[in-house]
Amino acid sequence: xxxxxxxxxxxxxxxxxxxxxxxxxxxxxxxxxxxxxxxxxxxxxxxxxxxxxxxxxxxxxxxxxxxxxxxxxxxxxxxxxxxxxxxxxxxxxxxxxxxxxxxxxxxxxxxxxxxxxxxx
Numbered sequence: 001x002x003x004x005x006x007x008x009x010x011x012x013x014x015x016x017x018x019x020x021x022x023x024x025x026x027x028x029x030x031x032x033x034x035x036x037x038x039x040x041x042x043x044x045x046x047x048x049x050x051x052x053x054x055x056x057x058x059x060x061x062x063x064x065x066x067x068x069x070x071x072x073x074x075x076x077x078x079x080x081x082x083x084x085x086x087x088x089x090x091x092x093x094x095x096x097x098x099x100x101x102x103x104x105x106x107x108x109x110x111x112x113x114x115x116x117x118x119x120x
Contacts, residue, residue: 002119003027003044007037007063008052008080013103017050020107024120034058038066041075048076048119050110051097053088061095068096076119080105 004026006017018028029046031037034055041049049067053060060079067077079097081088089100099113114120 001025001027002048003029003046004048004050005029005031005037005040005046006050007031007034007055008050009033009055010052013052013080016107017110020110021050023107024111024114026120034060034063037063041067045073046075048078048114050101051077051079053079053081053092061091064092064095064097076114076117078110078113 004021006014006021006028008014009032014030018030021028029040031040034057051060051063064077064079076098077096079092079100080103081100082103084102092100098117101109101113111120
């Protein structure tokens with residue numbers, strides 16, 4: 001079973017993402033902060049990470065940079081942004097994000113991203 005870590009400070013976003021991912025037969029873990037995300041990845045690197053771009057303790061860019069520089073295993077990382085900002089999207093991709101998703105999102109959008117990437 002594939003494992004996805006949902007990293008977002010919003011309980012609602014984590015709940016929606018969890019429902020979609022579990023319907024796709026993913027094992028799901030949740031993190032509420034950037035630091036918690038990094039700690040969980042040190043313990044067990046997931047196959048995919050749903051990463052919020054704006055968390056209170058670290059930006060998604062900081063978490064993404066730490067993940068891409070610290071591990072041999074490279075999970076699929078989907079960054080979730082609140083605005084369609086071309087600069088943020090470019091920064092996310094340059095730092096190693098595999099794709100981006102804009103909030104608010106529909107469950108089928110998240111599912112389609114994972115299926116298109118061959119993860120789901």
